[in-house]
Amino acid sequence: MKKRLIGTAGILLLAGCNMTSGDQPDQELSELSWDEITAEAEGDTVRLYMWGGDEGINRYIDEYAAPALQEEYDVTLERIPLDTNEIIQKLETEKRAGQDDGTIDIIWMNGENFKRAKEGELLYGPITDQLPAFEEFYDTESLDFAYDFGTETEGYEAPWGKVQFVFHYDSSKIEEPPSTLEELSSWIQENPGRFTYPAADDFTGNAFLRHILYGTASSVDTLLEEPFSEEFAAQEASGMWGYLNEIESDLWRGGETYPGTLEELDRLYSQGEVWMTMGYNEARAESLVADGIFPETTKAFVLEDPGSIGNTHFLSIPYNSPSKEAALTAINFFLTPEAQLAKLDPQYWGENTPINPSKLQGEDQAAFEELDRGGTVLSQEELLESFVPEVDAAYVPWLEDAWINEVVSD
Secondary structure (H helix, E strand, O other), X not given: XXXXXXXXXXXXHHHOOOOOOOOOOOHHHHOOOHHHXXXXXXXXXXXXXXXXXXXXXXXXXXXXXXXXXXXXXXXXXXXXXXXXXXXXXXXXXXXXXXXXXXXXXXXXXXXXXXXXXXXXXXXXXXXXXXXXHHHHHOOOOOHHHHEEOOEEXXXXXXXXXXXXXXXXXXXXXXXXXXXXXXXXXXXXXXXXXXXXXXXXXXXXXXXXXXXXXXXXXXXXXXXXXXXXXXXXXHHHHHHHHHHXXXXXXXXXXXXXXXXXXXXXXXXXXXOOOOOEEEEOOOOOHHHHHHOOOOOOOEEEEOOOEOOEEEEEEEEEEEOOOXXXXXXXXXXXXXXXXXXXXXXHOOOOOOOEOOOOHHHOOHHHHHHHHHOOOOOOOOOHHHHHHHEEOOOOOOHHHHHHHHHHHHHHOO
């Protein structure tokens, strides 16, 4: 809890920090200069609640970001690993209880979780117009930042990273990976037990299903343009259920069970039980190969048809964060070229950056251009050629429920 305030203005800023029905920002905090905000943040602790299932991401926070933020701003960063759905549930509970002094300062999220948080008035903001790094180094008018899975962000989220879905495979066992859904189905049939995917309530498993949906629906454009409804989704998904049921008997353990998480699928891959894994980060295999978890012969591929889904993920501040100045300071730090370059480095996280490269100058521009992302990362050209955007966030929970009925219980 912040103990130092700027006179009466500081008291006022804590009184009206939630997003109201009129979406009015906290005027008192928004009127502080950036120097005043960072001065208020000094000595504070900011708690970042985020998914904790990737060792490279965790090391980026613990070994790079936390020490750098402490040294530069005297702000202590604590990483709290928790499933994003549970984070939102915690905030919803606090909101219902009228708890205006919470324990979460920053949330890492996107998609349906952001939609739920925004609609539930669980966020503080708008925040992006208070972040100097966003104004200086990002395309502030980009639709990638204006919408999150079809939900208008309205400045309540700051872009932290861009990722694209890829498959990873062991090239010592697979000479030529499939490039279409049809080829993937044939490969699974020819190599029984060597492929599976996480359950639909796992982030990666759900993303895999959305690729199948893209490839079996009437068209990608139709899915993107038509507003979500259960009736429309059921109509477009009939081909997807047919595809998934057709490959099921040739999956790992005959499709009798599925990995509950991406971590379980990665473990099967590292042990050689399956020959492919997958993930929503084109560079995540680099650290796993370097750590000896994945085989050195690991390579990546994307499906040319239907393509590879990509999206932007964001950072937000809850309505009842007790350290909003420190949260703003930390988020702005995460958006700087220095922090984004470290995140791009494969020794930590390795994922792509939402920074606009044309806004970088001198040494920053050269550093981004010269960074080697590693041998398991596909070229930027190949990623861009296969890129397809996300569907409406409403498909995510719908797929979770429907997959149980259409595939698991079928």
